[in-house]
Every structure is written in structure tokens, then in C-alpha cells.
Amino acid sequence: MNEKVGPKKWKSENLPGGQWNLPKLWLLTVVCFEFLAWHGVDCWTYHYSAKTLPWENARRFCRKYYTDLVAIQNKGEIAYLEKTIPHSKSYYWIGIRKIGGAWTWVGTNKSLSKEAENWGDGEPNNKKTKEDCVEIYINRTTDSGKWNDDSCQKPKRALCYTASCRALTCSGHGECVEVINNYTCNCNPGFFGPQCQYVVQCEPPLVPMLGAMNCSHPLGNFSFRSECAFSCLAGTVLTGSEVTTCGATGNWSTPTPTCEGMPATTLVPQETALYLTSSATYSPQPRGSTASLLGGTTNVTNDFILDLANGMHCDEVRAPERGSVNCLHALGNFSIHTKCTFNCSDPSTLVGASVIFCGELGRWTAPAPTCEALNLVLSSIKRGEYQPILIPLGVTVGAVSGLAFTIWLVKRLKKGKKSKRREDAY
Structure with a gap:
């Protein structure tokens, strides 16, 4: 009967007869670091199986409980593993195998480069013609820390890791590289920062005189991949590139163009009119279309263009009297x-x-x-050149005068009535 992988007990090969009561899967070592205060604590951990497994089963084991089979990054990682992983007669599977005739890191699906190779003496030799998987010698007398190609069906311990890199660790704009006690982001061109969270910006270009500029900003105003298109007023010609793009280094791909006057014989056809707006944006429109010119509406033809080319002016205005x-x-x-x-x-x-x-x-x-x-x-x-107190004073005087006049008028009326009564009595 097959024994279940990842038992609750593991018999140490370095401690004869000794047994450790550990959780289901054995944690070899934990390397933690606090990358940035606002990102909390991340850990990169190594793990290995208690039982030996064929390469495919070993990878399934790692991917089920951890991240994947170990991808050796550098000699420093190998030295670290040599110090912390116990010797095993069967040695350990790592995350390299032959795919399409090329040795490939299975975690990234990238081919193994010459600089990253760490083969033992005479390896890989494909001794049995189907040695398509890779093991690492740990604490071996010879070639310790080196790699050997072997049959994928041979049972060996799975050497796993749990990654600190996540899908958005580098903001989706870089490659996260695991290193001991840390991780680093190799940012894509046009991005920078500890987690590639910033985008390179370019200085806003100047709008050419007698021209217009229309820009699109997929990643932010005047930043990497921003594109600006230029056009000129009819009757002028654009000198330079019509389009410029903000590059990864913070520079525009081409200088800002200029709009220069053309000879009258090269002006646009008579059936083309000019469309202007108060924001100095220009584009040709069919003849007879209504155009907005500095707040008014008018139809503008090539007569205007000729006048403009010859230097059209308005009458000088003077300051009004006072x-x-x-x-x-x-x-x-x-x-x-x-x-x-x-x-x-x-x-x-x-x-x-x-x-x-x-x-x-x-x-x-x-x-x-x-x-x-x-x-x-x-x-x-x-x-406001008056004394505020004069207003209520004037109102008071006016009110008192009006009241006095009213009293006088009432008395006069009463006196007139009394005189009339006396006359009637006689």
C-alpha cells in the first residue's frame, strides 16, 4: 500500500532513530523581511517533502502546498541551501527540466542561460537517454551544490519554496526577482520606484504659433507613452514631425514642430475655408460652414488667408477720454x-x-x-466717499420734519373747522 505523501512524522537521517512531531509538511527554514513599512511583512520560505517522489509528483506537491519547485537564482542561494538543508541520499528535485530540447525553468518558462548553469563535472550527460529532469546535490562529498540531469521517474525529495513575489508586487510594470532576505523589482522601461509604481514623465511640449496640439495620455498627463499630434493653420506649413511620443527616458521622440507661412501660390484651394476658435485651435472646414471666430460667427475664405499671409491688422485703438x-x-x-x-x-x-x-x-x-x-x-x-453717520442723521431729520409738518397741518384743519362752526352759529 502506498504511503501518503507529507506524513505527520519524519525520520531524521541525521539523528538515528529520532522522530520529530511536525505539521503535515516540513518547513526547513523561513527567511522574512520587511520590505517597506506600508507593504507589511513578506516571507520567502524553503520547504521539502518527507518522502521521495518522481519529478512530476514532486512539482505537484510543491504547487499544492507552496509555490513551486525551487528556482536557483544565484550562488548565494546555493550556499544558503547547503547550510540549512540536511543531506539526503536521493538528493532533491529542483524546478528545471528539458522542454523541447532546451533546459527550462518551469516556474517562469524561461530557458536556462549559460551564465546561470551550475552543472556538476561532466553533466548533463543524458546517460540513460531520458535524463530530462534536474536534481541538486546537497552536502555531497564531491560536486556539492551542483546539478545533475537524471530520469524524471526516479524518486527524490521535492525542494519547494514559497514566494514573496505576488502578481502585483511590481505594480504590473516589472519583474519580481526573489533573493534571500529580500526581493527586488526589475522595472520595465518607462517605470521606476521600489515597486515600479511610478511612471516617467516628459515636459509638456509647447503649442506652435499658428498651430494646434492634440495629446492622448494612456498612463498620465505627458508621461511615458503619451502621444501629441500637431497641425497648422491653413496657409501655413508644418515643419517637423506631425507626431511625437514621450519615451522611457523622459524625452520626446522628436522636437516640437513649427508652422511657417507659405507662398500665396501654395495656399489651400478656394473651396476650403478656415475654422478658428478663441483657443487658437485650427482645422480646415468645407466652404460655407459656420465658424466660430473669437466669440462671433462668420464664414472665412482664402481672402482671409491671403490677408493673414500679408500681415493683416486692425486700426489702432486709443484710450478713451477719462x-x-x-x-x-x-x-x-x-x-x-x-x-x-x-x-x-x-x-x-x-x-x-x-x-x-x-x-x-x-x-x-x-x-x-x-x-x-x-x-x-x-x-x-x-x-463710498461719504460719512456713514450722515445717512441715518439725514433720515432722522427728514422724519422729524415730516412729522412736524403733519402736526401743523392737522392743527390748521381743526382750527378751520372751529371757525366755520362759529360763523354758522350766527
Whole structure:
């Protein structure tokens, strides 16, 4: 009758006749570390089976109770295992086997590299033609800590581990590598941080003059993999790349392009119109479409483009009498997109639009406003130039005067009635 794997009792080979009462599966050693305060305590533990098993059964055992068969990372891990794992005549299965003719780490499905090989002298030799699994010699007289290829059907102890790496240990942006007393994240390009939790960012590019920029941000504003596309106002040509991408090093793939003027003979066809918005975003639209131009609506054709190419301007505006004007010139003094803001000095008030723009065909969006004088008394009250006590005092005087007049009027009426009665008596 086959004995159940992982018994409650294990007979130590180093202590003759000795038996230890341990839980179902024996824990060889536990290596714990506190990686970061906010991530709590993680542990990387080694385990091995009490019974010997074929390689496939050994792996099932490890995957059922722990993580998998041990994947040897480096010589330091081998030295650690040599110090802590007891000698076994059958030795121990580890997580390497031949798949498709190549030695492969079964946990990661990665081929064994030359640098990671740790074969014993003359190994692997495929001595019995089907030696497709790998064992590790622990505390052996010769080749201790080395590997040997052997038949997968031979019974050996399963050498298992429990990983501290989890699916999201490296935020899904890196490879978690187990090391003794720790683990480390090898971050993918474009990510950094102890757990690859940060994404590389690029400086926001400048929008070209007479152009527009449209960006998409799959991982955050102007960060790794962000893409920006550029376009230019009709009548200008884009010089440089139309698209740039934020790279893993924090640099854009291409410099920001520019929008430069074209000769009149190379302008867009007459049937194409220009669509502008106050946010300086431009795109061609079919002729006859309604366009928004700095807050108004108009149809704009190539006549406008020619005027723009030749340097179109609006009439210069001056400060109104008893007022001031402040103008911002986006493309030149009093050219399209110039914005002028008007203010009046006290005591006067602004009549008209307080802000006007230089719009299509060199026309302002509204006439320049004027500043008109106000009544001085009302102006003083409006400015708050009065003594607050005068208001209640004036109200009181007015009320008393009104009351006195009312009393006088009542007395006069009563006196008139008495005189009339006397006359009637005679």
C-alpha cells in the first residue's frame, strides 16, 4: 500500500532513530523581511517533502502546498541551501527540466542561460537517454551544490519554496526577482520606484504659433507613452514631425514642430475655408460652414488667408477720454487676435464693450467704448466717499420734519373747522 505523501512524522537521517512531531509538511527554514513599512511583512520560505517522489509528483506537491519547485537564482542561494538543508541520499528535485530540447525553468518558462548553469563535472550527460529532469546535490562529498540531469521517474525529495513575489508586487510594470532576505523589482522601461509604481514623465511640449496640439495620455498627463499630434493653420506649413511620443527616458521622440507661412501660390484651394476658435485651435472646414471666430460667427475664405499671409491688422485703438486701454498683441501690434481691455477713471462710467478683439479682415469685434461723466453726488456715493453717520442723521431729520409738518397741518384743519362752526352759529 502506498504511503501518503507529507506524513505527520519524519525520520531524521541525521539523528538515528529520532522522530520529530511536525505539521503535515516540513518547513526547513523561513527567511522574512520587511520590505517597506506600508507593504507589511513578506516571507520567502524553503520547504521539502518527507518522502521521495518522481519529478512530476514532486512539482505537484510543491504547487499544492507552496509555490513551486525551487528556482536557483544565484550562488548565494546555493550556499544558503547547503547550510540549512540536511543531506539526503536521493538528493532533491529542483524546478528545471528539458522542454523541447532546451533546459527550462518551469516556474517562469524561461530557458536556462549559460551564465546561470551550475552543472556538476561532466553533466548533463543524458546517460540513460531520458535524463530530462534536474536534481541538486546537497552536502555531497564531491560536486556539492551542483546539478545533475537524471530520469524524471526516479524518486527524490521535492525542494519547494514559497514566494514573496505576488502578481502585483511590481505594480504590473516589472519583474519580481526573489533573493534571500529580500526581493527586488526589475522595472520595465518607462517605470521606476521600489515597486515600479511610478511612471516617467516628459515636459509638456509647447503649442506652435499658428498651430494646434492634440495629446492622448494612456498612463498620465505627458508621461511615458503619451502621444501629441500637431497641425497648422491653413496657409501655413508644418515643419517637423506631425507626431511625437514621450519615451522611457523622459524625452520626446522628436522636437516640437513649427508652422511657417507659405507662398500665396501654395495656399489651400478656394473651396476650403478656415475654422478658428478663441483657443487658437485650427482645422480646415468645407466652404460655407459656420465658424466660430473669437466669440462671433462668420464664414472665412482664402481672402482671409491671403490677408493673414500679408500681415493683416486692425486700426489702432486709443484710450478713451477719462480712461485707459491695455492691449495684448498675440501676432503683432494690432494684428488678428489682439485683445484690448478698457477701463474708466472715476467719476466716469464705461459705455460699450470693456474687451474687444481684432477679428476677421482687420475689423474689431466691437467699437471702442467711451467714458462718460457721472453726477458728482451720485459718483461720490458710488465710490463710498461719504460719512456713514450722515445717512441715518439725514433720515432722522427728514422724519422729524415730516412729522412736524403733519402736526401743523392737522392743527390748521381743526382750527378751520372751529371757525366755520362759529360763523354758522350766527
